[in-house]
Amino acid sequence: MSSAKLDRSGVLVTCPSCGKTNRLRYATLASAARCGACQARLTAPAEPVEVSDAAAFDAVIASSSLPVVVDFWAPWCGPCRMMAPELDKVAKGAAGEWVILKVNTDAVPELGDRFRIRSIPTLAIFQGGREIHRAAGARSAADIRALVDKNVAVHAS
Numbered sequence: 001m002s003s004a005k006l007d008r009s010g011v012l013v014t015c016p017s018c019g020k021t022n023r024l025r026y027a028t029l030a031s032a033a034r035c036g037a038c039q040a041r042l043t044a045p046a047e048p049v050e051v052s053d054a055a056a057f058d059a060v061i062a063s064s065s066l067p068v069v070v071d072f073w074a075p076w077c078g079p080c081r082m083m084a085p086e087l088d089k090v091a092k093g094a095a096g097e098w099v100i101l102k103v104n105t106d107a108v109p110e111l112g113d114r115f116r117i118r119s120i121p122t123l124a125i126f127q128g129g130r131e132i133h134r135a136a137g138a139r140s141a142a143d144i145r146a147l148v149d150k151n152v153a154v155h156a157s
């Protein structure tokens with residue numbers, strides 16, 4: 001599971017060089033950042049970040065300068081568990097390009113209800129504060145990548 005955490009203003013990441021926790025603000029996620037302690041280069045998380053509360057989720061969606069890909073999942077869902085390693089692979093390649101969030105609909109039921117998630121896994125893509133696409137069902141890393149690339153490109157302006 002991801003070591004990165006979310007709060008209301010940014011993603012908290014651990015510096016790979018000195019181990020200090022740094023906050024990458026959502027609004028500037030697309031720009032390069034440096035560790036406040038040792039000046040090592042920091043990048044947006046290269047792994048899916050688990051969402052623990054709706055307020056943090058809303059903050060990311062509202063202010064992220066990068067497109068946000070959300071995986072609605074639950075621990076008891078077999079296809080979700082099958083897709084998890086695929087999503088990890090995608091996240092490694094998409095660091096600094098998109099943010100990938102995981103919403104456990106059992107842990108944060110408010111979000112599953114609000115977005116009327118009827119089946120899991122469901123991938124939803126957000127850009128500029130709104131949902132631009134969603135797709136239900138498990139996918140391979142290549143298919144996830146293609147799905148996001150296509151939809152983000154269509155909505156970029």
Ligand SMILES: [Zn+2]
Nearest residue numbers: 015018035038
């Ligand atoms: Zn550091």
